[in-house]
Amino acid sequence: MSNKTVLVYGTGFAGKGHALAFRDAGAEVVGIVGRTDSVVKEVAAELNIPYSGTDWLTALQTCKPDIVSIATPGGAHVEAIKQAIEFGCNVFCDKPLTQSGETAEEIYQMSLKHKVKTAFASSFRYMPEIMHAKRLVAQGAIGMPTEVECISHFNLDRYIPFGWSHSAEAGGGRLNNNFTHLLSIVTSVIGEKIISINGEVRDDMGSAPVVDGVHNFMERRNFIPEDINDPTLEWKKSDVEWSYTVLAQLEAERETTQPVSVLFKHGGLTPRFHDDHIIFHGSEGSIYIKGHYGAGPLYLFSHGNKGAQWQEVTLPEDIASSLPNIADDTQRSWTHLAIQFVKDINGEQVEPYQTFEDGCRYQKIIDIIRSNDNWTDVSKL
Known part of the structure; x- marks a missing residue:
């Protein structure tokens, strides 16, 4: 062939x-x-x-x-x-x-x-410890899945030069370029069926300096102006979210009595104090993975053990060897x-x-979250 x-x-x-x-x-x-x-x-x-x-x-x-x-x-x-x-x-x-x-x-x-x-x-659903969590959940290590928590704070520099990441028309925003990975990670572990979604977004960037020469997204920090107060600097307005909070309900592949609740909390510009993490909770235990995309290590908590503690679990060799070196x-x-x-x-x-079926569903979900129209006014109650 x-x-x-x-x-x-x-x-x-x-x-x-x-x-x-x-x-x-x-x-x-x-x-x-x-x-x-x-x-x-x-x-x-x-x-x-x-x-x-x-x-x-x-x-x-x-x-x-x-x-x-x-x-x-x-x-x-x-x-x-x-x-x-x-x-x-x-x-x-x-x-x-x-x-x-x-x-x-x-x-x-x-x-x-x-x-x-x-x-x-x-494709961060293929992180080794995410695949490990998927196996543990399927094996019943945490019982019936009940909730998931994805917490991350990136502390991105507010003065990174204006580019596609600041523009909705160009495909920018943290939902497009961070939430997509996290939603993929959670569905890979819990189940692919997303039942419902609710969320809100915030643009706390405002505007960014315009600088020539930025080509590689990963090198944009190198182009931050030395003097951000230079009166000759041109600035452009951001029109995308840099922080978001999303609630979702998923149907688990393992039998559950109710949907699995998921919290996605991401601050693109806010500093982290404790580690970014992903946690999968269940009726009989919990899985904690350090890192915003689940880089690891992975820890398991079993509710049934007297005096239970979080225990680090080694990545199985067959998972490591199934991925490119x-x-x-x-x-x-x-x-x-x-x-x-x-x-x-x-x-x-x-x-x-x-x-593309998944990519299309994700984009429609992002549109719903960005609409920001799920608030109930309680100011007069």
Whole structure:
């Protein structure tokens, strides 16, 4: 069976990561497309990718890829995905799927019509300790799941230069780029069916300085102006949330008497005091995982034990060995999903993975949360 060919859209942190992921999955990366000619040529040379360009449609026509990998900010996804689907390409797309539920539904339906395979890379569900928690819950280690708590505070610098992360139209906001991962993590452990959602958001950024030269999202802190009070600095207004509080109810895969309650609390600009964490509570015990995306270690609390204490549980070797041998959490997660996707396209049996159906549902949920219209006025009671 010949190697599947891949065309990557995006030359930043995610674009490079997707290219490496598909190579590790046994596919051939034949081209890469970006906005800036000099940058895309540099990245193509760095990664030894034969084709580079700035026109997506021309690249599709020239490279004729089996798979396209969408690694740009969410606001640039829609047209690129539409064109790729029309070419009959299978599509691997990073989160968020698009910038709105309406456009997400459009490309999801288009993928069904054209019968192409899709993957939605909200991929931190493949963190080793998250997979460990999934196994423990399935084995009954905490009894019937009752509630989940996801707490994180990132303390991002308020003066990071204005970019796509500040703009709803560009696919920015903490819901698109943090909540998507957490929702994926919780559903992977508890169950994929989301019953109900409620939430509120807050933009405590206000505005950000405009600085030229930022290309790689991961390097944006390096461009923070030395003098933020410089009167010549240009500022742009943020129009997305930097903090959110979301309540959800999930249907558990294990039998329960009522829905599982989930709290997602994230402060993008607020400092942490205690560790970020994810906790899964149940009728007979609890699982605590340190880290905002569950990096670990993992601890188990069993209610039935006299004088119970939190006990650290070692990651099973078979879980560690089932994942690519890559130290970086983001890269390892992308690679694991890319491997499943390529195998599925080749007709091999694989574990279930998230598709545009999930990405579309997530985008509609984000729209609901952002509407902020679930408040009840009690000021006159």
